[in-house]
Amino acid sequence: MERIYATYYIETPVAVEKAAAVLAGEQSSGTFVSVPGETDELKERFAAKVERIEILDSVSEPAIPGLMGKGQYTRANVEISWSIENFGYNLPAMVSTLQGNLYEITQFTGLKLMDLEVPESFKQHFKGPSFGVEGTRKLTGVYDRPLIGTIIKPSVGLSPEQTASLVKTLIEAGIDFIKDDELLVSSANSKFENRVDAIMDIINRYADKTGKKVMYAFNISDEIDNMHRHYDKIVDSGGTAAMLSINSVGLSAAKKIFDRGQLSIHAHRNGWGMLNRHPLLGIEFPAYQKIWRLAGADQIHVNGIQNKFWETDDSVVKSIKSCQKPLLGGYSILPVLSSGQWGGQAPETYRRTQTTDLLYMAGGGILAHPDGPTGGVIALQQAWEGAVKGLNIAEMAQIYPEFGKSVEKFAK
Amino acid sequence: MERIYATYYIETPVAVEKAAAVLAGEQSSGTFVSVPGETDELKERFAAKVERIEILDSVSEPAIPGLMGKGQYTRANVEISWSIENFGYNLPAMVSTLQGNLYEITQFTGLKLMDLEVPESFKQHFKGPSFGVEGTRKLTGVYDRPLIGTIIKPSVGLSPEQTASLVKTLIEAGIDFIKDDELLVSSANSKFENRVDAIMDIINRYADKTGKKVMYAFNISDEIDNMHRHYDKIVDSGGTAAMLSINSVGLSAAKKIFDRGQLSIHAHRNGWGMLNRHPLLGIEFPAYQKIWRLAGADQIHVNGIQNKFWETDDSVVKSIKSCQKPLLGGYSILPVLSSGQWGGQAPETYRRTQTTDLLYMAGGGILAHPDGPTGGVIALQQAWEGAVKGLNIAEMAQIYPEFGKSVEKFAK
Numbered sequence: 053m054e055r056i057y058a059t060y061y062i063e064t065p066v067a068v069e070k071a072a073a074v075l076a077g078e079q080s081s082g083t084f085v086s087v088p089g090e091t092d093e094l095k096e097r098f099a100a101k102v103e104r105i106e107i108l109d110s111v112s113e114p115a116i117p118g119l120m121g122k123g124q125y126t127r128a129n130v131e132i133s134w135s136i137e138n139f140g141y142n143l144p145a146m147v148s149t150l151q152g153n154l155y156e157i158t159q160f161t162g163l164k165l166m167d168l169e170v171p172e173s174f175k176q177h178f179k180g181p182s183f184g185v186e187g188t189r190k191l192t193g194v195y196d197r198p199l200i201g202t203i204i205k206p207s208v209g210l211s212p213e214q215t216a217s218l219v220k221t222l223i224e225a226g227i228d229f230i231k232d233d234e235l236l237v238s239s240a241n242s243k244f245e246n247r248v249d250a251i252m253d254i255i256n257r258y259a260d261k262t263g264k265k266v267m268y269a270f271n272i273s274d275e276i277d278n279m280h281r282h283y284d285k286i287v288d289s290g291g292t293a294a295m296l297s298i299n300s301v302g303l304s305a306a307k308k309i310f311d312r313g314q315l316s317i318h319a320h321r322n323g324w325g326m327l328n329r330h331p332l333l334g335i336e337f338p339a340y341q342k343i344w345r346l347a348g349a350d351q352i353h354v355n356g357i358q359n360k361f362w363e364t365d366d367s368v369v370k371s372i373k374s375c376q377k378p379l380l381g382g383y384s385i386l387p388v389l390s391s392g393q394w395g396g397q398a399p400e401t402y403r404r405t406q407t408t409d410l411l412y413m414a415g416g417g418i419l420a421h422p423d424g425p426t427g428g429v430i431a432l433q434q435a436w437e438g439a440v441k442g443l444n445i446a447e448m449a450q451i452y453p454e455f456g457k458s459v460e461k462f463a464k
Numbered sequence: 465m466e467r468i469y470a471t472y473y474i475e476t477p478v479a480v481e482k483a484a485a486v487l488a489g490e491q492s493s494g495t496f497v498s499v500p501g502e503t504d505e506l507k508e509r510f511a512a513k514v515e516r517i518e519i520l521d522s523v524s525e526p527a528i529p530g531l532m533g534k535g536q537y538t539r540a541n542v543e544i545s546w547s548i549e550n551f552g553y554n555l556p557a558m559v560s561t562l563q564g565n566l567y568e569i570t571q572f573t574g575l576k577l578m579d580l581e582v583p584e585s586f587k588q589h590f591k592g593p594s595f596g597v598e599g600t601r602k603l604t605g606v607y608d609r610p611l612i613g614t615i616i617k618p619s620v621g622l623s624p625e626q627t628a629s630l631v632k633t634l635i636e637a638g639i640d641f642i643k644d645d646e647l648l649v650s651s652a653n654s655k656f657e658n659r660v661d662a663i664m665d666i667i668n669r670y671a672d673k674t675g676k677k678v679m680y681a682f683n684i685s686d687e688i689d690n691m692h693r694h695y696d697k698i699v700d701s702g703g704t705a706a707m708l709s710i711n712s713v714g715l716s717a718a719k720k721i722f723d724r725g726q727l728s729i730h731a732h733r734n735g736w737g738m739l740n741r742h743p744l745l746g747i748e749f750p751a752y753q754k755i756w757r758l759a760g761a762d763q764i765h766v767n768g769i770q771n772k773f774w775e776t777d778d779s780v781v782k783s784i785k786s787c788q789k790p791l792l793g794g795y796s797i798l799p800v801l802s803s804g805q806w807g808g809q810a811p812e813t814y815r816r817t818q819t820t821d822l823l824y825m826a827g828g829g830i831l832a833h834p835d836g837p838t839g840g841v842i843a844l845q846q847a848w849e850g851a852v853k854g855l856n857i858a859e860m861a862q863i864y865p866e867f868g869k870s871v872e873k874f875a876k
Contacts, residue, residue: 079647080618080619080620080647081617081618081619081620081621094618094621094622095618095621097621097653098618098620098621098651116741116742117743135652137651137652137653138620138647138648138651138652139620139647139648139649139650139651140649140650140651140652142649142650142685142686142687142690143687144685144686144687144709144712144713144714145647145649145685145686145709145712147709147711147712147735148646148647148685148709148712148734148735149647151712151735151738152646152647152709152712152734152735153646153734153735153737153773154737155735155736155737155738155741156736156737156741156767156773156774156775156803157737157773157774158772158773158774160774205493206492206493206506206507206510207492207493208492208493208510208550208551209493209506209507209509209510210506234560234564234565235491235492235550235551235557235560235561235564236550236551237551237552237554237557238551238552238554239510239549239550239551239552240547240549240550240552241509241549273554273556273557273560273716274554274556274557274716275554275555275556275716275719275720276688276716276717276719276720277720278554279716297556297557297559297560297564299559300556300557300559300560300563300564300715301556301714301715301716302556302713302714302715302716302717302718303712303713303714303717304685304686304687304688304691304713304714304716304717304718305688305714305715305716305717305720306714306716307687307688308687308688308689308717320560322560322564322565323559323560323563323564323565323567324567324568325565325566325567325568325569326563326567326739326745326746326747327738327739329528329567329568329745330528330742330745331529333738333741333742333745334738335738355568360570361565361568361569361570362568362569362570362572363568391568
């Protein structure tokens, strides 16, 4: 029978073998005393198994306060497996099994889901991203370089007309992708429908004229009926994308939206810091992105090199690489780089990932360019041209005037 | 204009005033440089406001590793407010605003959402729990004492017939409530429909005979169409409750299910440890339960006194009390006590909460009672009778023989 494998980075005040056994027990048979009916055959078929233990270092203070233990806490990598028979092809049930009560087990003073492996048969049950990298490239007509994108700022407060006016400027500057901020769905002075009307009018007119249809990811994060209604509105208006705050909306409703397959879905991971920021609590991105690829997200946020947030470059690179790696031979997903990006990060991003299959987004980095948004978009295109050529920032600033002005404005 | 208020417990390497201003900026206007269109009027209307700062202690090591600061980290309570105009009556958008990118801000080495206050107008937009405490009591016919409940164990592996046989024993013992384990939705040898058929046959037959319909919360956590189908199956079979793993299913799909209003929904918070276990990361229960009450959960897990998990009794008591406090004058929700409960915790639970508006659940505590499940249920009823009378465990063990055997078996 096929099995699902999960790797955890753990810290425990007890013997690692014992802690791993408690985890496996809690997440399969799950009680603190033996009960009638818990036969050996039943255990053999449905019990989670400890597959591997790799003991690492010991520390004298727990990573997370617990009630147990004193003075010595062992860290380890632990692999646990479950039969697919336990929960079948049900992603929320898989999440409850791999990321459920186990975080509360007192035998752990730290526990993080690092990665997971799902069996081949998942291919028959999860169609995955409807567009992914290739489909999203096709919708935008951008090949052989990253899609260059931006976020409407200020996040909340612009009227539909003001937003459309900004969209017009950005389109004329050559942008490939624009998105609502995650804070905006439908505000008092920017009703969703009005915003779609105003923006798609500009996008469609430009597309009719030039053949280039800019992708705008409208934020539809909401209750499910509203999401469907807003999705319909985008489709009816000729739009090509929608955005979901996947953590806020949640897995079941997001999958329902993904499964419609008419729009490329931009998965925003806001709230991610809560799930990931502690080194010994929560989930790492390689595991997280697999769940969302199976569900069907086409584009997913990975932060960016030298971002304005807390995350290290190594972690961002690891996230991008996890998206590049095929899942069950496919399930292509486009990594979205964002947060404090202005083009200066392009050389390092390319050097470390060797890919242009990216959506590279800058907010202030485009809108606050000394030459205005037009200069901002050109500077980003130049940055990626130079990055792929292997140039460094100083060399690029010499060759490309708009990029040079970015350096003057944004380089620290 | 009405505002939404959120209180955070934070730790920062910079001045608290500055960190709070960054939080407010990031979660309303949200970029790192000023941009055209960000007028003063727009800021005044849509900017988040720092309402209150209460500086607490300082520490020399950050709670969570960050890239900024060295040697001194200040802890504080900070209150931030947003105009309802920013996102209207959209819970996922509210979550993205109150719990979105802010966890990633480098100016924080710790950030936890402690509580939130929503405006009166929310009453007109969120109907909240369809059953709550009174409705769930009515469905079960249990008044003036806690509902006594149990979880089917082993979690995964019993056939529908084996489960139904256990349900029969529990019903005959006088149980009020039974639930699937959160790990089980539809397993290889316990298909959802078959399980409902087998169990509801027993429940309905007993109800016809005695007038007491035991509430069984079938776990429907799944993709949304499957949840609807399984919900229908429960309703059609005469069931009165369903269970959702709310973190795994997510807010938008859960609300859709809550809104159907035909079943009392048992909200299981598995995965909660990931969101809460670190003292300076995530969300505290008083904030969490408000979001789920607004969405419409009828019953919600709060762990239990002297539980088998890591949580302190003080924290559990705070959670129970937060559920007891009316939200906007209503939105009644039934706290579910679970995890290592066997009746011995009843006196302390009652002493500290002074309520019997609880669903008090024991798994092994009932099923592994020396006299079998019958003795287990009786012992729990005795425990609560004694607790309300103000007796202690030793006194109760003298008076009540079944409870006395629980003490022998389970007391540590």
